[in-house]
Amino acid sequence: MAVKWYGGLDGHLPEVEMLKFLVTDGLEQQWPDYHVQNLADFEGWYQRALRLFFDEKHTLKEFSVTPNGDGSTANVKVFVNWQARTWTPGDAKSKYLNLDIHQSWIVVRAVDGKALIKFIRVDDATPLEGSESL
Numbered sequence: 098m099a100v101k102w103y104g105g106l107d108g109h110l111p112e113v114e115m116l117k118f119l120v121t122d123g124l125e126q127q128w129p130d131y132h133v134q135n136l137a138d139f140e141g142w143y144q145r146a147l148r149l150f151f152d153e154k155h156t157l158k159e160f161s162v163t164p165n166g167d168g169s170t171a172n173v174k175v176f177v178n179w180q181a182r183t184w185t186p187g188d189a190k191s192k193y194l195n196l197d198i199h200q201s202w203i204v205v206r207a208v209d210g211k212a213l214i215k216f217i218r219v220d221d222a223t224p225l226e227g228s229e230s231l
Contacts, residue, residue: 098204098212099175103155112143120205120215127218129231150194153181158197162204170215173202178225195228 102118119139126133131142159176177198184191203216224230 099157099160103157103177107153107155109147112140115143118214120213123215125216129219129222149183150181155179169206171204173204175200175202192229193227194231195225196222197225198222
């Protein structure tokens with residue numbers, strides 16, 4: 098699921114495809130510069146990300162799942178490397194980003210058994226050598 102999520106971000110899939118990874122009620126995502134509290138907020142975040150970042154590549158380094166007692170939710174720890182470029186209109190060159198990112202997720206099991214993202218928080222993001230700041 099995480100590989101497909103990041104692949105969708107990298108491929109700039111249409112928003113309707115990205116929504117298939119998310120719960121419809123109770124969604125929360127805490128990005129460093131944006132707080133998503135519902136699907137409408139996600140639309141704002143995603144459309145902004147599509148305009149800001151290109152040549153994206155997420156590489157999943159670690160992924161651990163701890164099921165909760167009820168069997169319908171799980172806490173997930175994700176460690177991913179994210180490389181991307183961003184460009185500010187008028188700048189002579191794009192900026193290169195290369196960050197190691199730790200995230201906490203909560204994933205829920207849908208009625209059909211599919212795992213859906215309910216919560217994402219960026220716990221830390223460390224720029225690697227040669228990276229511009231985000």
